[in-house]
Amino acid sequence: MRIDVVSIFPEYLAALDLSLIGKARQDGLLELTVHNLRDFTTDRHRTVDDTPYGGGAGMVMKPEPWAQALESMQTGRRPVLIVPSPAGAVFTQAMAHELAQEEHLVFACGRYEGIDERVLEWAAESFDVRPLSLGDYVLNGGEVAVLAMVEAVARLLPGVVGNPESLVEESHSDGLLEYPVYTKPSSWRNLDIPDVLLSGNHARIARYRRDEQLRRTATRRPDLLEKLDVQTLTAADHAVLAAQGYAIVDGKVAPVAPSSSVSPSSDA
Numbered sequence: 478m479r480i481d482v483v484s485i486f487p488e489y490l491a492a493l494d495l496s497l498i499g500k501a502r503q504d505g506l507l508e509l510t511v512h513n514l515r516d517f518t519t520d521r522h523r524t525v526d527d528t529p530y531g532g533g534a535g536m537v538m539k540p541e542p543w544a545q546a547l548e549s550m551q552t553g554r555r556p557v558l559i560v561p562s563p564a565g566a567v568f569t570q571a572m573a574h575e576l577a578q579e580e581h582l583v584f585a586c587g588r589y590e591g592i593d594e595r596v597l598e599w600a601a602e603s604f605d606v607r608p609l610s611l612g613d614y615v616l617n618g619g620e621v622a623v624l625a626m627v628e629a630v631a632r633l634l635p636g637v638v639g640n641p642e643s644l645v646e647e648s649h650s651d652g653l654l655e656y657p658v659y660t661k662p663s664s665w666r667n668l669d670i671p672d673v674l675l676s677g678n679h680a681r682i683a684r685y686r687r688d689e690q691l692r693r694t695a696t697r698r699p700d701l702l703e704k705l706d707v708q709t710l711t712a713a714d715h716a717v718l719a720a721q722g723y724a725i726v727d728g729k730v731a732p733v734a735p736s737s738s739v740s741p742s743s744d745a
């Protein structure tokens with residue numbers, strides 16, 4: 478995969494030299510280049526921003542440096558142009574999987590109040606333009622979002638994560654949060670790991686972990702439960718959900734009064 482990142486703070490992206498992503502680049506699995514937007518300006522001051530038409534606070538990124546930068550990275554195919562913005566659609570694990578299938582991603586890091594909107598219109602001719610947000614909060618610029626998105630995508634590329642099985646059971650891959658994990662010692666500062674993990678009974682361990690995924694998701698992310706494909710839920714799952722105050726209503730997981738038929742268990 479090829480990734481180009483355009484930013485006025487290329488040093489911000491230095492973290493992409495490290496760890497698994499740095500290794501993927503060294504191994505040739507990922508060809509990643511960070512570009513300085515100011516290298517695409519033509520004036521003495523290397524100006525990238527100007528005041529907003531219509532007034533208002535802050536500055537807006539000028540269109541021409543962006544056009545010069547993006548033109549320099551056009552290829553025969555249509556690359557995906559990701560524009561990190563709190564005004565974008567929320568980036569998800571499903572999108573990370575989709576983007577991991579692409580040949581070429583370009584990330585355009587905006588700063589200040591954002592990039593002149595015409596850049597996105599103009600770019601749509603040669604790029605698949607996607608304004609994407611990390612979530613409902615505001616960052617000062619796209620750089621931190623790019624670090625997050627590049628890491629989420631690159632770790633899905635074949636060969637980047639050593640053990641591909643570690644990608645299967647993680648949070649969000651099946652619409653549920655991950656179960657809790659423990660390591661040695663089994664008793665630490667008067668806190669014991671759940672007995673079932675020492676039982677050697679793999680079916681019981683799998684059931685315990687699935688229960689914890691359902692309980693955690695019910696407590697921490699009830700919004701995810703309501704998006705679950707109910708076809709993937711077993712009778713045992715229904716019982717755990719009932720104890721958390723959920724039932725299947727009209728083919729969806731929905732909150733109801735807690736069931737008394739199943740003894741409630743402590744939450745993760």
Ligand code: 6GU
Binds near residue numbers: 615616617
């Ligand atoms: Cl992608 N960019 C900025 N500037 N702020 C954000 C964001 C992105 N996602 C959440 N907040």
